[in-house]
Amino acid sequence: MSHTAHIRSHRKPRRNASRIAMRAGVAGGVLSTLAVASASASASAAESETTQTMELPTLTADLAAQVAQSAEATQQAAADYELQAERDAAAAKAAKQAEANLAEAKKKAAEAKKKAEEAARKEAAERASRSAARPTLTATTSSAPAATHTSTATGSAAAVISFVKAQLGDAYVSGGTGPNSWDCSGLVQAAFRQVGVDLPRVSQSQSTAGTQVSLSSLQPGDILYWGSAGSAYHVAVYVGDGMFVGAQNPSSGVVEKPLSYDPPSGAVRVL
Known part of the structure; x- marks a missing residue:
């Protein structure tokens, strides 16, 4: 018999291979899950960023359209205001001219009336003068030989x-x-x-x-x-x-x- 036959071995007993394999599988699964989760998170972040990046031009285009529409409305309002101002000025000018024409017409009518009255007075005076001279002339003509x-x-x-x-x-x-x-x-x-x-x-x-x-x-x-x-x-x-x-x-x-x-x-x- 060998002299070492009764000496207990100091080596650690080997673990069961199946248990080691199971633990390795669990660890691999966890790592795979973490990897998938990480990849999914990265993909979500990338998609979110892509979505935001894709939506930004759309929002910017809408805003530009609104700004352009607002500018056009402002320009139209300014044009309408200017047109109304021109119409008001033209109406005021026409009213002023009409007032001046009316005043001129009244002045001419007054002058015409004055002239007519003067002509009537002159004609009346002439008739009175003729009537006053008539007796003398009648006597002269009646006494003249025919x-x-x-x-x-x-x-x-x-x-x-x-x-x-x-x-x-x-x-x-x-x-x-x-x-x-x-x-x-x-x-x-x-x-x-x-x-x-x-x-x-x-x-x-x-x-x-x-x-x-x-x-x-x-x-x-x-x-x-x-x-x-x-x-x-x-x-x-x-x-x-x-x-x-x-x-x-x-x-x-x-x-x-x-x-x-x-x-x-x-x-x-x-x-």
């Missing part, structure tokens, strides 16, 4: 009388020189122009244009005047038989009247 009033016109006088009678019924217009409206001196001037006599334009000058003749020796074609020579306010043409033709006033126009209707102050002869 033979001195030549009734038959010849030559240039006949042409003048024919012209003024052709205008009977035409309107009286202050400053009128024909062909369808006249004032007193405009008609006389046009009549004598037919026979080559160039008379002054106004009655004051026409009353001194020829030779003064008495009312008792009138001849057809003589120029009658009312007022004094050189300051006459009305003229007409004597047409014979105690009648005259003249542009009287706006209400009667060009008429033929007897001398007694409105006795003249004097007469001149240019033919």
Whole structure:
């Protein structure tokens, strides 16, 4: 027998192989689980980061669209405000112009009324003056021999009388020189122009244009005047038989009247 046969071995007893294998498997499983969990966490983090990264451009594009829409709305509001301001300014200008036009129209109407009133007063004064002179003239003409009033016109006088009678019924217009409206001196001037006599334009000058003749020796074609020579306010043409033709006033126009209707102050002869 060996001398070591009864000596107990100092080596540790070997563990059971199956238990070691099981523990190794458990450890491997734990590690695998940890690895999977870690990989899953990494994948989740990566996906989250990717999601955030992918969503960021979308949010930025939406924000840019909102900003652009807001800017467009602001620009439109500014344009609308500017347009309204222009309309308000135009309306104010139009109202101001209308007010100025109304004031001007009122002013012109007042001036026209004043002129009409002055013309009416002047005509009334002229009629009063004619009425005052009528008794003296009537006495003068009635005492004159009838033979001195030549009734038959010849030559240039006949042409003048024919012209003024052709205008009977035409309107009286202050400053009128024909062909369808006249004032007193405009008609006389046009009549004598037919026979080559160039008379002054106004009655004051026409009353001194020829030779003064008495009312008792009138001849057809003589120029009658009312007022004094050189300051006459009305003229007409004597047409014979105690009648005259003249542009009287706006209400009667060009008429033929007897001398007694409105006795003249004097007469001149240019033919």
